[in-house]
Amino acid sequence: MIIREVNENKKQFISLLLLADEQENMIDRYLEKGTMYVLEDGNVKAECVVTDEDNGILEIKNIAVDPKNQGNGYGKALIDFLAEKYAEEYSILQVGTGDSPLTIPFYEKCGFIRSHKIPNFFIDNYNHPIYEGGVQLIDMVYLQRYL
Secondary structure, eight states: OEEEOOOSSSGGGHHHHHOOOOOHHHHHHTTSSSSSEEEEESSSEEEEEEEEOOOTTEEEEEEOOOOOGTSSSHHHHHHHHHHHHHTOOOOEEEEEEETTTTTTHHHHHTEEEEEEEEEEEEHHEEEEEEEEETTOOOEEEEEEEEO
C-alpha cells in the first residue's frame, strides 16, 4: 500500500471525489487549494483532499474509498497517514460531514469527536437534496481529532 501526493490533474480522480461530494462545483471550491493524496494498493483505492484552515486546523475536505474496496481499512489508513504526517504542523484534524449513520460512526472509530455544526449547510449550498443511508443531509456536522 502506497499513499502519494497528487499535484497535477487532480480531476482525473473525479469519480472518487464525487463519491464524497456529489456536486462538482462544490469540489472546485477546494480542490486546487487543497493537498490531495491517493492510496494505491495495486491501483487507486481511495483519495483525500485536505486544506489548511488556520489556527492549527487541518481539514479533510474530501475522502472517499472506491465502493468495491470499502471496509478494507483504506479510509482509516488515509486518516492515520494524515494524523502522522501533520502532527508536528497542526494540532487538530477536522472533517465536516452530513449527520449520516454511514459516516459519523466511521469518523468516531477513527478517533474524532463532534465539535460543532453549520445549520442548513446542505440545503443552502447544494442545488438538490442529498440523501445518505436513507437520511436527508441538512446540517454540516464537524468532528475533530486532536493530533
